[in-house]
Amino acid sequence: MTPVLSVEGLSKRFGGVTAVDDVSFSVNAGELLAMIGPNGAGKSTCFNLVGGQLKPDRGRVRLFDHDLVGLPPRRIWRLGVGRTFQITAVFQSMTVVENVQMALISGRRRIGALWPKASHLYVDEALELLSRVGMLDQADRACSVLAYGDLKRLELAVALANAPKLLLMDEPTAGMAPAERIELMRLTSSIVRERGISVLFTEHDMDVVFAHASRIIVLNRGRLVAAGVPAAVRADPSVQEIYLGSAGAPVPSGSPA
Amino acid sequence: MAFVVIQFLNGLASAADLFLVSAGLSIIFGVTRIVNFAHGSFYMLGAYLAFTLVEGVFGPAFGFWPGIVAAAIAVAVLGGLLEVTLLRRIYQAPELFQLLATFGVVLIVQDLVLLVWGPEDRIGPRAPGLEGAVSLLGHQFPRYDLFLIALGPIVLGALFLLFRRTRWGILVRAATQDREMAAALGVNERWLFTSVFVLGAFLAGLGGAVQLPREAVHHTMDLEIIVEAFVVVVIGGLGSVTGAFLASIILAELNAFGIVIFPEVTLVLVFLVMAVVLVIRPTGLLGRPEFAIRAASGVAEPPITPQSEAARNWVFAGVLGLAVLPVVADAYVLSVATEIMIFVLFAISLQFLMGISGMVSFGHAASFGLGAYGAALMIKHAGAPMELAFLAGIGLAALGALVIGWFCVRLSGVYLAMLTLAFAQIAWSVAFQWYGVTGGDNGILGVWPAAWAASPIVFFYLTLAVTTLALVILRRIIFAPFGFGLRACRDSVLRAEAIGIDRRQVQWFGFAVAGAFAGVAGTLYAFLKGSVFPDVLAVPVSVDGLVMVLLGGIQRLNGPIVGALVYKLLQIVLASYTDYWRLVIGVIIIGLVVAFPQGIVGFFGTRLDTLLMQRRNNS
Numbered sequence: 052m053t054p055v056l057s058v059e060g061l062s063k064r065f066g067g068v069t070a071v072d073d074v075s076f077s078v079n080a081g082e083l084l085a086m087i088g089p090n091g092a093g094k095s096t097c098f099n100l101v102g103g104q105l106k107p108d109r110g111r112v113r114l115f116d117h118d119l120v121g122l123p124p125r126r127i128w129r130l131g132v133g134r135t136f137q138i139t140a141v142f143q144s145m146t147v148v149e150n151v152q153m154a155l156i157s158g159r160r161r162i163g164a165l166w167p168k169a170s171h172l173y174v175d176e177a178l179e180l181l182s183r184v185g186m187l188d189q190a191d192r193a194c195s196v197l198a199y200g201d202l203k204r205l206e207l208a209v210a211l212a213n214a215p216k217l218l219l220m221d222e223p224t225a226g227m228a229p230a231e232r233i234e235l236m237r238l239t240s241s242i243v244r245e246r247g248i249s250v251l252f253t254e255h256d257m258d259v260v261f262a263h264a265s266r267i268i269v270l271n272r273g274r275l276v277a278a279g280v281p282a283a284v285r286a287d288p289s290v291q292e293i294y295l296g297s298a299g300a301p302v303p304s305g306s307p308a
Numbered sequence: 309m310a311f312v313v314i315q316f317l318n319g320l321a322s323a324a325d326l327f328l329v330s331a332g333l334s335i336i337f338g339v340t341r342i343v344n345f346a347h348g349s350f351y352m353l354g355a356y357l358a359f360t361l362v363e364g365v366f367g368p369a370f371g372f373w374p375g376i377v378a379a380a381i382a383v384a385v386l387g388g389l390l391e392v393t394l395l396r397r398i399y400q401a402p403e404l405f406q407l408l409a410t411f412g413v414v415l416i417v418q419d420l421v422l423l424v425w426g427p428e429d430r431i432g433p434r435a436p437g438l439e440g441a442v443s444l445l446g447h448q449f450p451r452y453d454l455f456l457i458a459l460g461p462i463v464l465g466a467l468f469l470l471f472r473r474t475r476w477g478i479l480v481r482a483a484t485q486d487r488e489m490a491a492a493l494g495v496n497e498r499w500l501f502t503s504v505f506v507l508g509a510f511l512a513g514l515g516g517a518v519q520l521p522r523e524a525v526h527h528t529m530d531l532e533i534i535v536e537a538f539v540v541v542v543i544g545g546l547g548s549v550t551g552a553f554l555a556s557i558i559l560a561e562l563n564a565f566g567i568v569i570f571p572e573v574t575l576v577l578v579f580l581v582m583a584v585v586l587v588i589r590p591t592g593l594l595g596r597p598e599f600a601i602r603a604a605s606g607v608a609e610p611p612i613t614p615q616s617e618a619a620r621n622w623v624f625a626g627v628l629g630l631a632v633l634p635v636v637a638d639a640y641v642l643s644v645a646t647e648i649m650i651f652v653l654f655a656i657s658l659q660f661l662m663g664i665s666g667m668v669s670f671g672h673a674a675s676f677g678l679g680a681y682g683a684a685l686m687i688k689h690a691g692a693p694m695e696l697a698f699l700a701g702i703g704l705a706a707l708g709a710l711v712i713g714w715f716c717v718r719l720s721g722v723y724l725a726m727l728t729l730a731f732a733q734i735a736w737s738v739a740f741q742w743y744g745v746t747g748g749d750n751g752i753l754g755v756w757p758a759a760w761a762a763s764p765i766v767f768f769y770l771t772l773a774v775t776t777l778a779l780v781i782l783r784r785i786i787f788a789p790f791g792f793g794l795r796a797c798r799d800s801v802l803r804a805e806a807i808g809i810d811r812r813q814v815q816w817f818g819f820a821v822a823g824a825f826a827g828v829a830g831t832l833y834a835f836l837k838g839s840v841f842p843d844v845l846a847v848p849v850s851v852d853g854l855v856m857v858l859l860g861g862i863q864r865l866n867g868p869i870v871g872a873l874v875y876k877l878l879q880i881v882l883a884s885y886t887d888y889w890r891l892v893i894g895v896i897i898i899g900l901v902v903a904f905p906q907g908i909v910g911f912f913g914t915r916l917d918t919l920l921m922q923r924r925n926n927s
Contacts, residue, residue, distance in 0.1 A: 142796050
């Protein structure tokens with residue numbers, strides 16, 4: 052079966068620093084692939100290369116049969132890639148439901164419409180998406196007053212608006228309280244499973260990673276150093292070394308790394 | 309060949325004062341993030357003060373050089389006073405309000421100069437010791453110009469030493485790179501800002517003073533130099549002194565050779581170079597990436613909501629009130645009311661661009677003026693009827709906005725704003741210099757409405773109808789998907805692109821829509837006045853629009869209506885009572901900015917919202 056996303060030999064340099072160095076991996080249908088690694092390992096760069104925010108120096112990125120390299124983010128989105136950001140990016144001057152409506156309007160290519168009232172468009176669909184992420188009761192609130200965890204959930208609803216085949220989630224639970232993190236990832240897992248969406252996510256919280264990832268890839272200094280199912284990665288000595296130093300104990304399952 | 313060399317030296321000589329002014333502007337911007345419109349006023353004051361000191365106080369024979377230096381120091385003191393008394397109060401205000409306040413200073417200084425020195429040109433004396441000319445390659449070259457050629461590099465070197473070798477200079481560089489970090493490390497910002505302002509003002513004052521033997525001192529020097537200095541700073545890169553040096557030479561040489569080779573289009577040439585530099589290097593030759601202009605309130609904008617019942621009733625009552633105005637008002641009042649409505653439309657179109665689309669324009673006059681010229685040219689050259697000319701005006705304005713917008717959406721923030729100013733100046737210079745078509749500064753006369761609309765009452769109703777219709781359409785667009793798309797791109801480019809929105813395209817068409825509506829206003833204005841002059845494209849029109857929008861509160865949809873009404877009424881009433889209306893308006897603008905940093909409607913609107921909320925909670 053063709054993977055949903057396949058990345059081959061991806062490389063990106065910034066001046067003298069090779070942020071991403073010959074990285075290859077693939078995301079299979081229905082899979083939650085976690086990308087982990089210490090700060091500066093190249094995770095966010097990798098994400099921005101796949102999402103089109105950055106252009107790779109070398110390598111291929113394919114979504115099913117489509118070559119994504121060189122496409123701007125908006126085209127990649129139209130091919131079925133939803134995106135959430137490490138630091139949430141939403142339309143601050145709009146209400147929660149309007150943010151989702153905006154994505155739906157763009158998906159239907161009606162952004163150029165000059166006459167219909169935007170707030171009357173796709174209301175039911177938008178509310179349904181909000182209800183799925185548990186934000187229905189906040190639909191009419193301004194984004195600027197939302198709690199951070201709610202912004203993350205709103206981003207998830209926005210990312211789902213175009214019926215994506217792949218979600219790119221850069222630290223979906225960053226900046227949230229531990230209880231909230233687990234809650235959000237549980238929600239994400241159940242949504243993507245019911246809709247058959249594949250997910251590529253980065254995460255610093257090892258609890259979240261080991262609880263939800265189907266497979267894990269490990270980056271260090273821009274290079275892919277390990278890949279496999281959670282148990283195998285947990286047992287991999289090179290991963291333990293990266294996180295804990297050579298004399299370290301096994302990766303703990305209790306506290307964030 | 310000799311001629312080329314001489315012309316090149318001429319260019320270098322005129323680069324000197326441009327560099328002094330731009331360096332000051334750039335340094336002030338780098339540290340305080342204030343685009344100081346009043347910098348041209350410092351320059352002008354430097355020139356006038358030098359004239360007075362050299363001619364009057366010290367006596368011409370021995371007092372020239374002390375006079376020049378004393379004038380520059382006096383301007384530096386004035387700059388320091390301005391910083392302490394005014395700017396210090398508004399550093400926390402949005403950048404646009406700071407800009408507005410410095411423009412208030414421009415207006416005040418313009419009238420003060422007229423009051424003190426009068427409207428006539430002042431000719432300064434020759435510089436003692438540097439009179440006459442030297443023979444260079446068979447040409448006579450003024451001795452004083454040699455001094456000016458040397459002055460630029462000397463000042464550049466002095467600034468270099470100041471910034472590299474002194475503790476103060478290191479603090480300035482630190483603050484230019486990262487103001488918050490510098491403050492966090494214990495740099496005394498207040499003192500630093502004041503001293504930077506003093507230095508900047510000194511340089512501008514010196515720039516004005518050294519011009520004394522070269523050019524007549526006159527009361528429009530301020531806007532002339534500030535536009536050029538903006539261009540220099542944008543080409544060179546904001547915050548870079550070396551960039552300012554390079555760019556002032558480029559600009560001065562373009563002027564020097566342009567006058568010889570293409571005298572008709574020198575200004576166009578200059579601004580085209582600027583446009584090209586900005587498109588290739590959006591941050592200027594030596595600039596650093598992006599100084600975004602913060603949104604009007606500095607915090608997230610509240611969601612815009614359709615008008616409340618009450619607001620709708622007010623607007624309805626306003627239109628109704630205007631509809632019965634001709635019953636009670638005479639022709640003069642009607643023409644004033646017509647003009648105000650036209651500027652309401654102009655301000656609304658600018659707010660659409662700035663508030664909704666997040667693209668701050670210093671040059672919205674381009675669209676207004678192109679509308680006016682489109683109509684006037686159609687009548688003058690094609691003898692078209694009013695209705696057709698009207699359409700031609702809107703068409704030309706929209707076309708112009710498409711061209712200008714194509715460049716502008718490649719930039720953002722301050723750079724975008726300055727590029728709009730540059731394009732407006734291109735349009736102005738074309739209108740001013742292209743005698744054969746536009747009549748130059750003689751303008752185009754005889755742009756009267758069709759016979760059926762010729763009476764002031766009918767034209768008043770026509771304007772009322774067009775303006776109301778335009779407002780309704782713009783309002784509708786704001787709440788339509790396209791308006792939402794514009795706000796989406798303003799709020800977060802990252803998110804907009806990540807949900808499939810083509811940011812450039814949306815903003816480009818947003819620019820064109822704003823331009824077309826400003827063009828409608830311009831066309832009406834041409835028919836109201838019966839004539840069109842290059843003034844309709846000039847900086848003051850753009851600034852009038854900015855003031856109206858900012859006074860009304862940039863995010864309040866009805867704000868520009870109030871802003872335009874208040875500002876235009878003030879202008880008209882004051883102009884009928886006093887010759888020094890700029891002075892009064894300048895003081896009022898500054899007072900308003902200091903008192904109401906959210907704009908009038910923003911101020912009262914916020915209080916009204918709180919009041920309504922309390923009442924709702926109580927019941």
